[in-house]
Amino acid sequence: MKAVHFGAGNIGRGFIGLLLHDAGYHTTFIDVNKEVIDAINHEKQYRVLLADQNQQELTVTNISGIISSEEPTKVSDAIAEADIITTAVGPNVLPIIAKNIAEGLVQRFSQTKNPVNVIACENMIGGSTLLKESVMEHIPEVQKATIESFVGFPDAAVDRIVPNQTNEDLLTVAVEPYYEWVVEKPGIKGEVPKIDGITYVDELTPYIERKLFTVNTGHAAAAYLGKKFNHETIEQAIQNPEILKVLEGALEETGDVLIEKYQFNRDTHTQYREKIIGRFTNPYLSDEVTRVGRGPLRKLSANDRLIRPAMLYVELFGKVPENLTKVIAAALQYKNSEDPEAVELQQKIEAKGYSETLEEISGLTQDHILHQRIIEIVNN
Numbered sequence: 294m295k296a297v298h299f300g301a302g303n304i305g306r307g308f309i310g311l312l313l314h315d316a317g318y319h320t321t322f323i324d325v326n327k328e329v330i331d332a333i334n335h336e337k338q339y340r341v342l343l344a345d346q347n348q349q350e351l352t353v354t355n356i357s358g359i360i361s362s363e364e365p366t367k368v369s370d371a372i373a374e375a376d377i378i379t380t381a382v383g384p385n386v387l388p389i390i391a392k393n394i395a396e397g398l399v400q401r402f403s404q405t406k407n408p409v410n411v412i413a414c415e416n417m418i419g420g421s422t423l424l425k426e427s428v429m430e431h432i433p434e435v436q437k438a439t440i441e442s443f444v445g446f447p448d449a450a451v452d453r454i455v456p457n458q459t460n461e462d463l464l465t466v467a468v469e470p471y472y473e474w475v476v477e478k479p480g481i482k483g484e485v486p487k488i489d490g491i492t493y494v495d496e497l498t499p500y501i502e503r504k505l506f507t508v509n510t511g512h513a514a515a516a517y518l519g520k521k522f523n524h525e526t527i528e529q530a531i532q533n534p535e536i537l538k539v540l541e542g543a544l545e546e547t548g549d550v551l552i553e554k555y556q557f558n559r560d561t562h563t564q565y566r567e568k569i570i571g572r573f574t575n576p577y578l579s580d581e582v583t584r585v586g587r588g589p590l591r592k593l594s595a596n597d598r599l600i601r602p603a604m605l606y607v608e609l610f611g612k613v614p615e616n617l618t619k620v621i622a623a624a625l626q627y628k629n630s631e632d633p634e635a636v637e638l639q640q641k642i643e644a645k646g647y648s649e650t651l652e653e654i655s656g657l658t659q660d661h662i663l664h665q666r667i668i669e670i671v672n673n
């Protein structure tokens with residue numbers, strides 16, 4: 294069985310690549326990073342270290358790599374032959390890899406009618422759906438019906454904390470032992486892939502919103518408030534009682550939204566939240582606030598982990614979620630000269646001020662109660 298995976302980074306190697314390997318796939322990693330792809334082709338294996346007291350070491354074999362920018366024909370060939378296609382490249386990169394995927398699919402369906410599924414494993418709502426839209430833009434009109442019939446783009450939610458790290462060799466990756474990979478079953482075309490570790494569900498939205506509005510909202514709170522207080526890691530940020538109080542408050546607010554919207558059991562959700570805060574303080578991993586806070590323009594967009602639950606809170610309960618609002622204000626003030634989105638954010642604020650910038654990037658209009666409260670906080 295053959296898998297093609299775009300993005301040989303932290304989640305690509307530390308999570309998706311590992312599960313594909315365990316399910317018996319040969320995985321072809323596709324990446325723009327020549328050093329990583331050369332190492333994959335040279336070593337033909339890598340290690341995944343489970344970060345807990347046992348430090349279990351797993352080996353991923355049966356791999357190869359292609360540099361997407363240099364070898365487009367090889368990418369098309371791999372897609373034409375794949376039994377499954379996955380991505381972990383970051384939401385903003387999905388439209389960029391869409392052309393590669395489209396070319397491969399066109400080649401594939403000139404030779405076969407075997408269905409295939411493309412699963413975007415990104416932190417966003419509707420990742421595979423977005424990828425499908427971008428792919429379809431590159432499919433010639435006459436082939437669109439074939440692609441619609443034979444290519445599934447099931448949405449997915451993935452959860453495993455994999456920090457940036459430097460190990461003795463380039464490919465080794467340390468990951469937390471916990472993971473969750475949920476895939477929307479009705480979106481699958483052909484046979485459902487047998488991969489241990491995937492949970493198939495009929496409706497993904499409750500799962501992705503629960504994950505994004507708990508794990509990622511909590512993470513964002515630690516990162517943006519952590520940066521404000523000059524902490525370097527998520528663990529340090531959480532040890533700051535002032536930050537922990539706002540983080541816990543923000544997760545109570547998103548919890549109220551999720552419980553109201555999906556009728557989750559309150560006790561079960563409280564346990565889920567507490568487990569997540571425990572995961573943030575895993576002493577065997579060190580996660581920088583700059584990784585977790587990366588891409589503030591994306592994280593402050595309307596459908597992401599901060600604005601969406603805050604807006605839902607206002608809609609459902611008719612009042613401002615005070616803790617989420619503090620986190621959004623800290624995100625607006627986030628500075629990191631090495632993060633292009635953070636630089637762009639501060640340039641916008643410099644040019645137009647907080648209010649216009651907030652409206653532009655989040656869609657929150659100036660007459661919205663949430664907008665007004667966020668601006669009050671940043672101005673104080």
Ligand SMILES: NC(=O)c1ccc[n+]([C@@H]2O[C@H](COP(=O)([O-])OP(=O)(O)OC[C@H]3O[C@@H](n4cnc5c(N)ncnc54)[C@H](O)[C@@H]3O)[C@@H](O)[C@H]2O)c1
Nearest residue numbers: 300301302303304324325326381382383384415416454455
């Ligand atoms: N790291 C985590 O804890 C974690 C957990 C769950 C989900 N995610 C999600 O997984 C995705 C990847 O995150 P990550 O932490 O692995 O990031 P990463 O930066 O470690 O990996 C991304 C990889 O994509 C590659 N890439 C960039 N442009 C590309 C292109 N045009 N073609 C092919 N490859 C390209 C990069 O070179 C890099 O190797 C993101 O959507 C992230 O939100 C991350």
Ligand SMILES: O=P(O)(O)OC[C@@H](O)[C@@H](O)[C@H](O)[C@H](O)CO
Nearest residue numbers: 416451452453454455509512585
């Ligand atoms: O990957 P991002 O930039 O969307 O978010 C940063 C972290 O919150 C994220 O990578 C988490 O570590 C991950 O989502 C845990 O499953």
